Amino acid sequence: MKNKKVVLDRYPEALPVADVMSVQEEEARVPGDGEIQVAVDYLSIDAWIGTTLSPGWLHTLIPEGATVPALGVGKVLASGSLDFQEGDAVFGPFAAQTVATVPAEGCSVVDTSIAGLSDYLGLLSVTTGLTALFGIRDIGQVKEGDTVVVSAAAGAVGSVAGQMARALGAGKVIGIAGGPEKCAFLTDELGFDAAIDYKSEDVEQRVGELAPEGVSVFFDNVGGEMLDAVLEHIQERARVVICGAISQYADNNDVYGPKRYLRLAERYARMEGYTAFHFADRYAEGMKDIAAWMGEGKLKMREQVEEGIESFPRALEMLFTGGNTGKLLVHTGS
Amino acid sequence: MKNKKVVLDRYPEALPVADVMSVQEEEARVPGDGEIQVAVDYLSIDAWIGTTLSPGWLHTLIPEGATVPALGVGKVLASGSLDFQEGDAVFGPFAAQTVATVPAEGCSVVDTSIAGLSDYLGLLSVTTGLTALFGIRDIGQVKEGDTVVVSAAAGAVGSVAGQMARALGAGKVIGIAGGPEKCAFLTDELGFDAAIDYKSEDVEQRVGELAPEGVSVFFDNVGGEMLDAVLEHIQERARVVICGAISQYADNNDVYGPKRYLRLAERYARMEGYTAFHFADRYAEGMKDIAAWMGEGKLKMREQVEEGIESFPRALEMLFTGGNTGKLLVHTGS
Numbered sequence: 001m002k003n004k005k006v007v008l009d010r011y012p013e014a015l016p017v018a019d020v021m022s023v024q025e026e027e028a029r030v031p032g033d034g035e036i037q038v039a040v041d042y043l044s045i046d047a048w049i050g051t052t053l054s055p056g057w058l059h060t061l062i063p064e065g066a067t068v069p070a071l072g073v074g075k076v077l078a079s080g081s082l083d084f085q086e087g088d089a090v091f092g093p094f095a096a097q098t099v100a101t102v103p104a105e106g107c108s109v110v111d112t113s114i115a116g117l118s119d120y121l122g123l124l125s126v127t128t129g130l131t132a133l134f135g136i137r138d139i140g141q142v143k144e145g146d147t148v149v150v151s152a153a154a155g156a157v158g159s160v161a162g163q164m165a166r167a168l169g170a171g172k173v174i175g176i177a178g179g180p181e182k183c184a185f186l187t188d189e190l191g192f193d194a195a196i197d198y199k200s201e202d203v204e205q206r207v208g209e210l211a212p213e214g215v216s217v218f219f220d221n222v223g224g225e226m227l228d229a230v231l232e233h234i235q236e237r238a239r240v241v242i243c244g245a246i247s248q249y250a251d252n253n254d255v256y257g258p259k260r261y262l263r264l265a266e267r268y269a270r271m272e273g274y275t276a277f278h279f280a281d282r283y284a285e286g287m288k289d290i291a292a293w294m295g296e297g298k299l300k301m302r303e304q305v306e307e308g309i310e311s312f313p314r315a316l317e318m319l320f321t322g323g324n325t326g327k328l329l330v331h332t333g334s
Numbered sequence: 335m336k337n338k339k340v341v342l343d344r345y346p347e348a349l350p351v352a353d354v355m356s357v358q359e360e361e362a363r364v365p366g367d368g369e370i371q372v373a374v375d376y377l378s379i380d381a382w383i384g385t386t387l388s389p390g391w392l393h394t395l396i397p398e399g400a401t402v403p404a405l406g407v408g409k410v411l412a413s414g415s416l417d418f419q420e421g422d423a424v425f426g427p428f429a430a431q432t433v434a435t436v437p438a439e440g441c442s443v444v445d446t447s448i449a450g451l452s453d454y455l456g457l458l459s460v461t462t463g464l465t466a467l468f469g470i471r472d473i474g475q476v477k478e479g480d481t482v483v484v485s486a487a488a489g490a491v492g493s494v495a496g497q498m499a500r501a502l503g504a505g506k507v508i509g510i511a512g513g514p515e516k517c518a519f520l521t522d523e524l525g526f527d528a529a530i531d532y533k534s535e536d537v538e539q540r541v542g543e544l545a546p547e548g549v550s551v552f553f554d555n556v557g558g559e560m561l562d563a564v565l566e567h568i569q570e571r572a573r574v575v576i577c578g579a580i581s582q583y584a585d586n587n588d589v590y591g592p593k594r595y596l597r598l599a600e601r602y603a604r605m606e607g608y609t610a611f612h613f614a615d616r617y618a619e620g621m622k623d624i625a626a627w628m629g630e631g632k633l634k635m636r637e638q639v640e641e642g643i644e645s646f647p648r649a650l651e652m653l654f655t656g657g658n659t660g661k662l663l664v665h666t667g668s
Contacts, residue, residue: 228591236612242599257562257591265576265607272606273599278570 001077003028004332005067005097006312008053015249015320016050018313021068028099031080037101040074040094042305044121044128045315045328050249068096068312071127072332073110073117084109091120096312098332114291122156122301122327123290129299130286131243131276132160136219137168138279139272140241144169146216147235149207151175151226152246153192154182156327160299161219161243162192167298170217174210176203176226178322185325190300204229217241223248224256231260234269242273246320302326308333335411337362338666339401339431340646342387349583349654350384352647355402362433365414371435374408374428376639378455378462379649379662384583402430402646405461406666407444407451418443425454430646432666448625456490456635456661457624463633464620465577465610466494470553471502472613473606474575478503480550481569483541485560486580487526488516490661494633495553495577496526501632504551508544510537510560512656519659524634538563551575557582558590565594568603576607580654636660642667 004025012020031037052062052069062069072094076084081104084090092107094100110120123129135157136142148165152158153175162173175186176196183195196206207215207230214235220227223245234240248255264271279286293299304324306315309332318324338359346354365371386396386403396403406428410418415438418424426441428434444454457463469491470476482499486492487509496507509520509529517529530540541549541564548569554561557579568574582589598605613620627633638658640649643666652658 223596242595244599245596248596255593255596257593257595259589259591261576261591261595261605262557262579262582262589262607264605265578265609268606268608268612270604270606271595271598272602272604273596274602275599278602 001028003099004309018317021313029101035080036084036104037078038074040072042118043070043072043330046127070096126276128156134279135241135243136161136164140217140239142168145171147172147211148217149174150219152221153177154325207233227258228260231263236267238269240271305329335362337433338643352651355647363435369414370418370438371412372408374406376452377404377406377664380461404430460610462490463624468613469575469577470495470498474551474573476502479505481506481545482551483508484553485510486555487511488659541567561592562594565597570601572603574605639663
């Protein structure tokens, strides 16, 4: 059996661009003791992948020539582990390839009777649904009547964070996104109260107009001047949740620091960061909470599916240039 | 009776410099109904005064020609209020002058049997002792064994914050100050475990050497690159307390934003700001706590006293150029 994998040919100069990666074919490896072989169905395109390709970030840099890491879902083809059987639907760090032979530890069987297979890369995944949950609920502490602003709001994490804010009782949910289509998606499909198109509008001015009462919680995935624009409007006791900074991943040594950070002192406010991994002991509990909201129809996830393993490099580039709406997936077609 | 007052002749270009102020003499005004006339003894030199002289900051800009605001202590000369009697020792917003006639509301009688008169501008004042207390205890949440770093540590607020951290059980207290004399003051007189001289040492490197376990709490009064240097070394769940940013008050429109703020996300850490005024309903309780520590000999305050109202402009300039150690006071000699 053949495996097609996406390898890193050379480090990108800044953001990950498609042409630093290429697809190679090899013989799929038979699983050894404690390993499973998986026919990968969907791969999750996440921002953290980009940080494994450029020096200085949170994640360890992968070597040139290595397969690009990614989380995926698929079906077990062969198992060298007692915990997995042929045909099981599984989630795991399969990397960007069509047939993955990986340690069974770190993978998990998923229940496709309660949610679709790809939901385990979206609403029910650590990097999307759980990231949004811990950020908006535990760090942001959204409560009844709060005014919540979400950046990168048409992205996977942002779109869920905004819906969760509403489910937690927020009085007003405002999303910031790029372009009229994404903005319409937020207000028309997801029930956001308002959307700001950062490509054509002055974010600082618009936040002031839409939230004259000030911002209680800002869930930020963008950083840079957008963070400053919202900091200008935070309320007293506001919570600014630093989930990510997609605008700043190009160069870790030249990050734009928020010039308005002294608003925190003026307004007895807080900026707190996290990754979902810091809540690792609460994944199971969090997935239950998300599943309950899904059952009540409170959470929608739009999926943008790119076809074929060959589309992986372009999909990753797209994530950093704002080309996607909702959860970006690669369907390997294996 | 004559009053000598310090007036603002023109706005400074950046930081307050002595020559934008001058001393004028006038007849002291007899107090009207609800007012008191006070012979001002000591004036407190605080950073917030600078922000009333330059546009765009927390405090309202004072008009040119106005008396420069300041907190002071003194004795009541004449009272138009039933709450105050001639001879009472009082604290209040007397402004930079020798004889103040001000509304009685906003002033308070102080008990000089439990602390010296000038302590009410230092350890027991809102802008110094209470600022340190609420910052290090309530925002910083210093607990047993924490590693605490304080910037502007030889200043009034910083020197108290460090001692309070120790009183709260911190395992290691490190101060950052300018020059060998201030550093010796911290370690030899105040019992800090170590001091870093930012004028001759690489702060980022030294914090790493002195606190290889990482920093649990950073109490920051400086901002700028010093904030970044310490952010690089924060522990998981660290609390970065934004009390002030004396390095950044020159130009509100060109504040240095902390480029390392993404360490907050990597380490599930928090940056929180405040002013003592946000804790206004807890002043009495806080003063009791501070008085208790004073009684146990756990808090020392060095006072640097400049003689004469004429020294006020120079003293204010000095605060922004790092010329003082401990609490900077002007003794009006009235």
